[in-house]
Amino acid sequence: MAETPSTFLLKSGEPAPCFALPDATGREHRLDEVSGPRGTLVVFVCNHCPYVVMLASALGSLADEWKTRGIGVVAITSNDVENYPQDGPEYMGDFASKHGWNFPYLYDATQEVAHAYGAACTPDFFLFDGEGALFYAGQFDDSRPKNEIPPSGNDLSAAVDALLSGAEPPSPARPSTGCNIKWKKGMEPESFG
Template identity: 60%
Template structure:
């Protein structure tokens, strides 16, 4: 389990790339459909990554809290399911149920959405404002699967509070850390490696 830092290149205030992706049932969602009244959290995740599993329950709880504040959540899996069948859409449904994810969990089969966000790892967090512009890209908190720090979502909570209180986008952040996105052979983006 090698830790891979995010390589995000979207800058605070940049318009986030639009997308339309299906959930495991084939229902399509666009970013425009998902924008919350105050903002939207876009997360790149997968089912098998220990870093995602480590945070999954707390992510579900925080998403429920955020929804009450007008901030929506969407999760996207972009992994190669041929090599990593545990990340298949069928298993995404079970994962979401297990961890109380009551928000869309979408499948990026082409991996183009992950590339457009310059997502590099799972989990990778992008908090957008109400207009779909990047407000924060960074880690959930300092906890990791192999440290003893409490999972409190501190970094993300600070960003959300600043967003809903009308503050400025957060420029200095700690990048998200996790397992690298499992790119299909030959589909690795230029920023990977």
């Protein structure tokens, strides 16, 4: 699979686009319900991407820690499930459970939320402050499926630490890298310049 770097549509300080999306059971979750008092991490993922699979358990562990520090976490899959059925809602619960995700994992059937965030790949990370303004958009860490670096989440953890301590975001942020979002025909973004 070709690596696709994320190209951030949202700029630093811009507000998190609102959403109301279902989880695998059909229960709807809104952005304001999943947000933490000190910040919110929105992650675009899918079940089959090797980049996501590689770091999924590390993300689950870190999310548990961040929750105790006031950071809400939510994962969203926006892939076209007609052509990639393994990313569908019927598999999301098992994937989340396997990797220790104690946060909502939501299904963006229309792909409108991925468009609103400018998500380009899986995984793609967007960290917002307690007021809902974009603080960091960048990679989890330097691990990749073929480079033998174990996932640590050190880049994203540094961003969370900076947010919580009142420091500036890490700069420059390295873009997230992964598999491109599988767009439905006619939904492909023209560009996220």
